[in-house]
Amino acid sequence: MQSKYSKLAKGMIGAAIGTALFGGAAQAKDVTIALEGGYAPWNMTLPGGKLGGFEPELAANLCARAQLKCNLVAQDWDGMIPGLQAGKFDVLMDAISITPEREKIIAFSKPYASTPATFAVTDTKILPKAGPTAAALKLDTDAKSNAPAVQALRTALKGKTIGIQSGTVYTRFINENFKDVASIRVYKTSPERDLDLSNGRIDASFDDVTYYAANADKKEAVPTVAAGPKIGGPIWGPGEGLAFRKQDADLKAKFDAAITAAIADGTVKKLSEKWFKTDVTP
Incomplete structure (x- = not known):
């Protein structure tokens, strides 16, 4: 997937993604994740404005594992990195390929998918x-x-x-x-x-x-x-990953651990076969 850059976010999808599944009384942190909402089947805007597809479903799983309260935001592709750097959101998830050029300005999680x-x-x-x-x-x-x-x-x-x-x-x-x-x-x-x-x-x-x-x-x-x-x-590059501000190392570590677990238990395989009809597990 496939880098994308600053316009106002089209709309916030207030999808507070479950935290009770993993962690009981642990306090959840609010995290805003930006997706394009127009790159089906990775992510898409459904009737009524809700975001659906492979990445929103995977995001729900990862946020629950990491005990994070996540809100999904629809954002134009070309405004994503400036918006991340300006603090409009905390994470980018839009089939973004991990490349050396991008790693100079943003940090990436371990890959959650790898596709030709x-x-x-x-x-x-x-x-x-x-x-x-x-x-x-x-x-x-x-x-x-x-x-x-x-x-x-x-x-x-x-x-x-x-x-x-x-x-x-x-x-x-x-x-x-x-x-x-x-x-x-x-x-x-x-x-x-x-x-x-x-x-x-x-x-x-x-x-x-x-x-x-x-x-x-x-x-x-x-x-x-x-x-x-x-x-x-x-x-x-190595595949598609979540993108973060370089200073947010703790947040990146939480998502890295969640991705590792989602790959290990077959969640990534299951979701990729559902949405892509093929296994994109890296």
């Missing part, structure tokens, strides 16, 4: 539909060393228009590897990009495989399909 990415098209003559058992293309962090592996994709997408959401680790990958052979169109949100793909205004999009898997049954005038190889490896 892929392209999507409406015309499989551009890129063939990916087979379910096809091996993932493992890429390193260095663009030059990855060049031979992505050459076939560069050839297939030469002269095409690729849509990508702004401010993500995928944006950099697409720019570094395809900007000289294809047109790159940047979108504020993934749904806006998807609409242009379905309507033929772009030729391909690039995003997390879980995002496409969750939207595979979505009714569209022109259906889109995941295509080309799944791309994973060190290029995306």
